[in-house]
Amino acid sequence: MNAIASNNLNGKAIVVVGGGSGMGRSIAAHASATGGDVTIASRNRDKLEAAAQEIGGNIHVAPVDMTDEQAIRAWATSLGPVDHLVITASAAAHGRFExxxxxxxxxxxxxxxxxxxVIARETLTRINPAGSITFFSGALSRRPSAGATGLAAVNSTVETLTKGLAQELAGRVRVNCISPGMVATEAYDHMPAEQREQMYAQVGGALPVGRIGRAEEIARAALMVMANDFMTGAIVDVDGGHLVRA
Structure with missing residues (x-):
């Protein structure tokens, strides 16, 4: 991480929803390493506690159920002032249209x-002036594939939300979106190891970079988006070239 990004995040209050695992945990670790005051959130307290212990440093734990609006409202009220809100937590459903x-x-x-x-809406009053919200979509948003049309549609909706809020909240909060390609995380741990590696090789082999992504590569992009005060309404593709592949 370059010195400018580190300085911009030093001492900033950063909340990472989905910070208990995968890309969210990597973002939390990188943000903490740059001097950020980091809170990680997800539904699973045990996972959060384990992630906080693994990351070390000054990591706060604040469980929240993203499917419970009343719980989200109470959770947001319990937060102190926030400089940057990052929401990586989500669940994907694959399957053909029929x-x-x-x-x-x-x-x-x-x-x-x-x-x-809802998390962004309920947290909005806690976000300091010149703060930011970073959503996560995915590489299928603008280049769907058979068997994942529903996921592609939801990803594109998140990106539309990002652009709309960047205008609606102009002068108050910056709003951006990270669109990652396939990244090796615990999300695929349910697959047999051999099948998982075959999938990684197949997907990665079709990309210009020749491999799938790593969580820390997404984290570096997220920190750049948080630290760059001139960015809003941006969809940042960190996808190994998915959108330009043959």
Whole structure:
């Protein structure tokens, strides 16, 4: 992380929803290393506690259920002043259009769009002037693939929300979105190791960079977005070239 980004985040209050694992945990670790005062949140307190212990330093834990609006409201009220809110937590549902159960689609919309929407709305009064909100979408948003059309649609909705809020909250809060490609995280730990590595090789081999991403690469992009006061309404693609691949 360069010195400018480190200085801009030093002493800043940063809340990472989804900070208990994967990309969120990496963002929290990098933000803490630059001097940020970091709070990590997710539904699972045990996972948060383990992540805080692993990261070390001054990491606060604040569990929240993104599907419970009343709980989100109470959680936001309990927060102190916030400089940067980052929301990585979500659940993805894969399946072809004809086959994806409606309940799975609804659960994904609740987790990936409505949850972040409500968290951002309820936290807004806690965010300091010149602060930021960073949403997460995904590489399928503008280049969908068969079997993930629902996920692509939800990702694109998050990006539209980002651009709309950047205008609506202009002069108050900057709003941006990170759009990652496939990244090696615990999200795929449920797969047999051999199958998982085959998937990584297949997806990565089709990308210009020749591999899938690492959590720390997404974290560096997120810190740049938080630290750059001239960025709002931006969709930052950190996807290994997914959008330009052949």
């Amino acid at each position: 086959d994806l159960p409606t309940e799975d689609l609804k659960a994904m919309i609740e987790s990936k769009f409505i949850g972040p929407y």
